[in-house]
Amino acid sequence: MLSHVTSVVLVGSEPRRVDVEAFIGGGKPKIHIVGLPDTAVREARQRVTAALKASGWSFPNRPVIVNLAPADVPKGGSAYDLPIAIAVLAAARLIPAHAARVVALGELALDGRVRAVRGGLGAARIAGELDVPCLLPPDSAAEADALGDGAHVCAVRSLGEAVAVALGEQPGAPIPELRTPETVVADLAEVRGQALVRRALEIVAAGGHHILMTGPPGGGKTMMARCLPGILPRLTGADVVETALTWAAAGLARPDPSLAPFRSPHHSASLAALIGGGSGIPVPGEAALAHNGVLFLDELGEFPVHLLDALRQPMEEGSVVVARKGASVRFATAFQLVAATNPCPCGFEGDAIKQCECSPQEVSRYKRRLSGPLLDRFDIVVPVPRVESAAMAGAPGEASVDVAQRVAAARKRQQVRGMANARMRRRHLDRLHWDDGVLQMLERAMRRSALTARGWDRVRRVASTIADLAESEVILESHIAEALAFRGQQ
Amino acid sequence: MSGDARLQVAFGGLHPERVRTLYDRYGPSGTLRRIVGGAIETTDRVRREVGIPAAERLRRLGEAGIAVVRRGETGYPEHLADLPDAPDLVFVRGELPSMPGVAVVGTRRCTSYGRRIAGEYGRAIAEAGWVLVSGLARGVDGAAHSGTVSAGGVGVAVLGSGIDVMYPREHADLARQLLENGGAVISESPPGTPPEAWRFPPRNRIISGLAVAVVVVEATVKGGALITAESALVHGRQVFAVPGDISRASSAGCNLLIRDGAFPVHDPDDLIESLELVLGPGSRTGRKQASAELSDSDIRLIELVEAGANDLDTLMARGVGGPGEILAALGRLELLGVVSTDGSGRYLPTGR
Numbered sequence: 001m002l003s004h005v006t007s008v009v010l011v012g013s014e015p016r017r018v019d020v021e022a023f024i025g026g027g028k029p030k031i032h033i034v035g036l037p038d039t040a041v042r043e044a045r046q047r048v049t050a051a052l053k054a055s056g057w058s059f060p061n062r063p064v065i066v067n068l069a070p071a072d073v074p075k076g077g078s079a080y081d082l083p084i085a086i087a088v089l090a091a092a093r094l095i096p097a098h099a100a101r102v103v104a105l106g107e108l109a110l111d112g113r114v115r116a117v118r119g120g121l122g123a124a125r126i127a128g129e130l131d132v133p134c135l136l137p138p139d140s141a142a143e144a145d146a147l148g149d150g151a152h153v154c155a156v157r158s159l160g161e162a163v164a165v166a167l168g169e170q171p172g173a174p175i176p177e178l179r180t181p182e183t184v185v186a187d188l189a190e191v192r193g194q195a196l197v198r199r200a201l202e203i204v205a206a207g208g209h210h211i212l213m214t215g216p217p218g219g220g221k222t223m224m225a226r227c228l229p230g231i232l233p234r235l236t237g238a239d240v241v242e243t244a245l246t247w248a249a250a251g252l253a254r255p256d257p258s259l260a261p262f263r264s265p266h267h268s269a270s271l272a273a274l275i276g277g278g279s280g281i282p283v284p285g286e287a288a289l290a291h292n293g294v295l296f297l298d299e300l301g302e303f304p305v306h307l308l309d310a311l312r313q314p315m316e317e318g319s320v321v322v323a324r325k326g327a328s329v330r331f332a333t334a335f336q337l338v339a340a341t342n343p344c345p346c347g348f349e350g351d352a353i354k355q356c357e358c359s360p361q362e363v364s365r366y367k368r369r370l371s372g373p374l375l376d377r378f379d380i381v382v383p384v385p386r387v388e389s390a391a392m393a394g395a396p397g398e399a400s401v402d403v404a405q406r407v408a409a410a411r412k413r414q415q416v417r418g419m420a421n422a423r424m425r426r427r428h429l430d431r432l433h434w435d436d437g438v439l440q441m442l443e444r445a446m447r448r449s450a451l452t453a454r455g456w457d458r459v460r461r462v463a464s465t466i467a468d469l470a471e472s473e474v475i476l477e478s479h480i481a482e483a484l485a486f487r488g489q490q
Numbered sequence: 491m492s493g494d495a496r497l498q499v500a501f502g503g504l505h506p507e508r509v510r511t512l513y514d515r516y517g518p519s520g521t522l523r524r525i526v527g528g529a530i531e532t533t534d535r536v537r538r539e540v541g542i543p544a545a546e547r548l549r550r551l552g553e554a555g556i557a558v559v560r561r562g563e564t565g566y567p568e569h570l571a572d573l574p575d576a577p578d579l580v581f582v583r584g585e586l587p588s589m590p591g592v593a594v595v596g597t598r599r600c601t602s603y604g605r606r607i608a609g610e611y612g613r614a615i616a617e618a619g620w621v622l623v624s625g626l627a628r629g630v631d632g633a634a635h636s637g638t639v640s641a642g643g644v645g646v647a648v649l650g651s652g653i654d655v656m657y658p659r660e661h662a663d664l665a666r667q668l669l670e671n672g673g674a675v676i677s678e679s680p681p682g683t684p685p686e687a688w689r690f691p692p693r694n695r696i697i698s699g700l701a702v703a704v705v706v707v708e709a710t711v712k713g714g715a716l717i718t719a720e721s722a723l724v725h726g727r728q729v730f731a732v733p734g735d736i737s738r739a740s741s742a743g744c745n746l747l748i749r750d751g752a753f754p755v756h757d758p759d760d761l762i763e764s765l766e767l768v769l770g771p772g773s774r775t776g777r778k779q780a781s782a783e784l785s786d787s788d789i790r791l792i793e794l795v796e797a798g799a800n801d802l803d804t805l806m807a808r809g810v811g812g813p814g815e816i817l818a819a820l821g822r823l824e825l826l827g828v829v830s831t832d833g834s835g836r837y838l839p840t841g842r
Contacts, residue, residue, distance in 0.1 A: 193803045194803070195801075195802040195803045195806050195813050196801070196802045196803075196813070196817075196835045198813070199802070199813040199814065199817065348601075350601075350602045350605075350832070350833070350834050351601055351602060351834075353601060353603070353735065353738065354601065354738075355599060355600075355601055355738065355739055355740040356599050356601075357599075360598065360599075360628050360658065364660075382835075383833060383834045383835040385801075385834055385835055385836075441822075441825065444825055445825055466814065469814070470814070477822070478815075478818040478822075479818070480821075481817075481818040481819070481821035481822040481825070482814055482817040482818040482821050483821070484821040484822075484824065484825060485817040485818065485820050485821030485824065485831075486817070486821075487821075488821065488824050488830075488831045488833075489831060489833055489834075489835060
């Protein structure tokens with residue numbers, strides 16, 4: 001009296017098959033769940049018992065063993081309630097054995113209803129591979145369907161309905177539209193003045209560059225950072241799915257699956273929260289959640305040095321391996337770093353109106369914290385001054401949709417070349433088509449402002465993006481000049 | 491040799507007031523004898539320093555490339571000698587200009603407004619062919635010195651520490667450029683003296699002493715800049731103040747000075763005109779001959795920047811082009827040294 005139902009576990013962003021096996025033996029009634037369940041999985045026995053009863057079945061009056069195979073991968077959460085219930089019913093011969101030929105995922109309420117869980121997309125993919133129906137709570141089904149993996153998906157609202165669908169007695173419930181809440185992204189049209197920052201955002205969006213914004217409180221650094229996803233290209237194809245799966249592994253839903261993600265961890269975040277970790281299977285951290293999107297570090301100077309150091313490898317390699325007892329997982333971390341900082345602890349050093357209250361020592365200590373290897377990662381550093389009230393009254397700026405079109409065109413040019421400009425190293429830069437006067441101009445800049453070789457490469461990277469925005473195959477003197485103008489703001 | 495006694499006593503680094511009191515009572519040689527003999531209470535260190543013979547001192551100073559200029563000797567700034575409390579001697583690096591200068595002083599914690607104004611005055615004074623005098627401190631002083639240096643002018647930095655002790659350290663480069671431009675760094679404290687707080691007020695009297703006029707750019711009510719302004723008044727120098735926002739602490743000192751009769755200045759030309767009566771007509775160099783590399787639109791842009799349209803928003807509002815276009819032009823002009831930026835997104839004309 002054995003049965004099994006298939007379910008899914010997310011290892012990083014990779015869905016892996018889990019077989020939920022149920023065995024009913026002889027002896028005193030008892031229920032065991034094995035296969036490295038966490039507390040939430042173990043508590044499934046109470047939920048399943050109540051849900052079976054509420055749905056008109058009685059829990060077998062014999063010992064039940066539930067195994068989640070492979071037995072050495074840790075499983076967590078409440079999503080195994082539904083597959084466990086179906087497997088138990090089939091093992092107890094309360095329903096025909098072929099009802100167990102499904103992939104299922106869902107939490108059970110005590111009255112037998114099915115509650116939404118994350119990871120529906122992963123289950124749908126497994127179901128596709130096995131070519132069997134995939135039973136999911138309606139909201140999870142909506143997510144899987146919206147991301148284009150809905151062929152096998154059936155929405156089920158209750159355990160009874162799930163069994164009926166599994167037996168082929170009825171089709172699934174209608175799959176609701178994915179609810180897309182008002183996005184949290186800000187629109188550039190709301191930004192008044194700040195032409196320099198707007199231009200900087202357009203360039204970093206077009207080239208994938210990391211950017212640091214410095215300025216006093218009230219300049220709108222955070223708001224400007226939130227504008228970036230809205231001008232970045234929409235995610236497509238595999239990127240949408242990968243990001244959605246990664247978010248699901250962290251227990252998060254993507255409100256707008258094709259919008260570039262925006263993550264903004266607080267400076268008190270732990271290393272595990274930032275890079276990934278946790279017990280059992282490593283859960284993706286903020287760096288992985290921001291993959292294909294923006295990682296925003298507000299108050300960069302407040303972040304402990306060890307956190308900033310830990311970000312260096314993911315930034316350079318575009319991925320990070322997090323090893324835990326349960327598994328060793330590689331998370332993709334190709335995010336764009338946007339950081340904001342005050343120029344000094346009080347924030348008003350160099351302000352046009354307000355006097356800075358910090359001692360010179362405090363200011364230089366603050367600046368020192370930001371120096372060195374980290375500052376080197378930012379292709380663009382831009383000041384964000386407080387906006388004068390006159391500018392606030394001015395006309396609204398260009399809307400994000402319009403900027404996004406230019407950004408998309410520039411990105412397309414880079415795709416043809418094979419990589420985002422931000423990822424170009426010296427050998428790639430050397431291969432680009434530079435105008436004749438450019439070299440002299442750079443030499444002049446190097447003499448004048450002690451531009452280092454690394455600084456030189458940064459200027460060239462930014463200039464190549466400016467050329468892309470101008471739809472110019474050749475990188476002209478004017479493109480270098482503008483890149484140097486940004487360089488001058490450092 | 492009272493001159494040698496004075497040199498030896500100077501190395502004690504005592505407060506100028508105290509030295510003057512001692513000289514009045516005992517004379518230089520008597521003071522020296524009493525310090526070395528212990529009759530005047532000082533620290534062991536002072537006794538030891540003062541005890542080193544003058545010849546030995548001069549030899550060491552010569553090795554370090556530091557000159558000593560004594561009051562009453564040729565080379566001692568005439569204008570400084572006018573002060574009743576003029577220093578007995580000053581330590582000098584570089585060439586002390588013979589003509590009096592114009593001092594630009596202000597708070598160390600200035601706003602970017604103050605920094606910009608200080609830079610403009612430093613530059614204007616250099617362009618007029620005059621000497622800028624300031625204290626090489628952070629904030630206004632440093633900005634004024636950089637303004638002068640960037641315009642290729644001559645500046646004198648009066649330090650509170652010994653002239654071989656660079657404070658703040660980040661101005662070491664500025665001091666070097668100042669010397670390269672034919673300016674000087676001077677101090678009445680002996681070489682090696684650390685930047686102790688009490689040395690700065692007496693230092694300020696030397697700043698006003700070397701100048702015919704003192705311009706206070708931004709100052710708090712309690713700041714050292716007001717001490718400089720006060721001694722300027724005592725010494726009969728003209729005091730100018732740049733008016734500021736009445737609600738801003740960093741301008742309160744300037745506004746107070748104006749209330750008390752200081753001459754308010756609104757732009758560098760104002761100052762230059764007022765001072766031409768005293769200093770003779772400035773030899774304004776003018777920028778217009780600049781290089782052939784400037785196009786008409788470049789010149790238009792420079793004129794706008796000069797007129798105060800100094801950030802991208804304002805320039806775009808004036809219709810000189812899109813953001814990329816304007817930034818490219820500004821980047822090129824910066825490279826040519828025609829404009830500069832202070833890292834807050836604002837551009838300044840450098841006047842070259």
